[in-house]
Amino acid sequence: MATTDRDPGSEPMVDERAGDEFAEPARRVRRMGRVSGEDEGLSYGSYLKVPELIGLQHLLSDPPAHDELLFIVVHQAYELWFREMVFELESVRDLMFAGDPATARHYLTRVHAIERVLIEQIPVLETMSPQDFLEFRSHLSPASGFQSVQFREVEFLSGLKQRGFLSNLPDTDEERARLERRLEEPTLWDAFCDYLSASRLPMPGDDPERRAASLLEMARDRGQHAGPWDLSEGLLTHDELFSLWRFRHILMVVRQIGSKSGTGGSSGASYLQSTLEKRFFPELWALRSDL
Numbered sequence: 001m002a003t004t005d006r007d008p009g010s011e012p013m014v015d016e017r018a019g020d021e022f023a024e025p026a027r028r029v030r031r032m033g034r035v036s037g038e039d040e041g042l043s044y045g046s047y048l049k050v051p052e053l054i055g056l057q058h059l060l061s062d063p064p065a066h067d068e069l070l071f072i073v074v075h076q077a078y079e080l081w082f083r084e085m086v087f088e089l090e091s092v093r094d095l096m097f098a099g100d101p102a103t104a105r106h107y108l109t110r111v112h113a114i115e116r117v118l119i120e121q122i123p124v125l126e127t128m129s130p131q132d133f134l135e136f137r138s139h140l141s142p143a144s145g146f147q148s149v150q151f152r153e154v155e156f157l158s159g160l161k162q163r164g165f166l167s168n169l170p171d172t173d174e175e176r177a178r179l180e181r182r183l184e185e186p187t188l189w190d191a192f193c194d195y196l197s198a199s200r201l202p203m204p205g206d207d208p209e210r211r212a213a214s215l216l217e218m219a220r221d222r223g224q225h226a227g228p229w230d231l232s233e234g235l236l237t238h239d240e241l242f243s244l245w246r247f248r249h250i251l252m253v254v255r256q257i258g259s260k261s262g263t264g265g266s267s268g269a270s271y272l273q274s275t276l277e278k279r280f281f282p283e284l285w286a287l288r289s290d291l
């Protein structure tokens with residue numbers, strides 16, 4: 001694949017990657033954009049598209065509510081991190097399929113670091129008081145984080161595929177196609193099972209008892225199965241950190257809007273409570289009880 005001089009954000013992700021989901025990660029990184037200063041006059045701002053980036057915050061309140069800029073910047077920062085997470089999780093999945101657990105584990109550690117940032121970022125938005133939020137909240141409806149396509153990509157890639165979310169998406173055909181593709185694609189769990197099977201720990205899709213026995217064998221003999229065990233712990237940490245974000249988000253929601261319904265039309269905090277039981281890798285959690 002030749003190096004491209006396209007800007008990473010200039011074209012839909014689905015076009016960049018279509019039909020090439022299993023490309024080796026480093027090749028995909030190169031494809032995301034030029035990495036050196038071949039352009040005459042390359043500068044910090046032109047490389048990172050800073051003028052474009054800081055021109056992307058359009059307030060709806062008029063006169064402008066002071067805290068709306070913060071609200072937009074925080075959400076945009078989340079979407080940038082989601083973009084990186086989706087890329088890394090794809091890489092982790094593909095590396096497990098390719099039989100390279102060490103590099104997969106390396107990128108999984110990066111995902112954990114990003115997830116910690118996502119959790120730590122919440123207090124920034126909590127410097128907004130509920131009264132100040134009310135100055136512009138009415139303009140937001142019916143938009144909601146519920147419609148975040150990249151958030152659903154993280155869930156789908158990690159194994160939580162729920163087609164129902166597609167019906168709540170008012171966004172572009174390209175985004176819908178991306179989610180459709182994620183629904184068809186293998187997940188992190190599929191790739192981990194494939195890697196375990198190749199490591200003489202069979203994980204047949206139609207035999208839960210055999211899968212539980214393989215996981216138990218892995219956990220009981222960590223000396224023999226150090227690679228698979230380490231990777232399974234990395235996956236579990238991803239699951240745990242994502243759940244911690246869900247908990248933290250609910251606390252922020254209650255702090256901001258109490259028991260009011262969401263701008264997306266849900267019951268608000270009580271809908272969000274119902275998501276707390278979601279797990280990417282239930283079999284890794286169940287393994288604890290079998291030990």
Ligand code: HEM
Pocket residue numbers: 074075078079125133143144145146147148151249252253256257261262263264265266267268269271272275
């Ligand atoms: C003032 C701050 C916030 C409030 C009051 C808030 C409120 C809500 C509410 C009520 C929902 C439920 C859906 C609905 O009816 O709208 C929701 C969902 C969601 N929000 Fe927030 N939110 C806030 C900040 C954020 C931030 C900073 C993010 C970062 C991306 C975010 C991401 C999400 C996501 C991904 C969902 C869907 C969760 C799921 O379905 O599992 N929210 N939010």
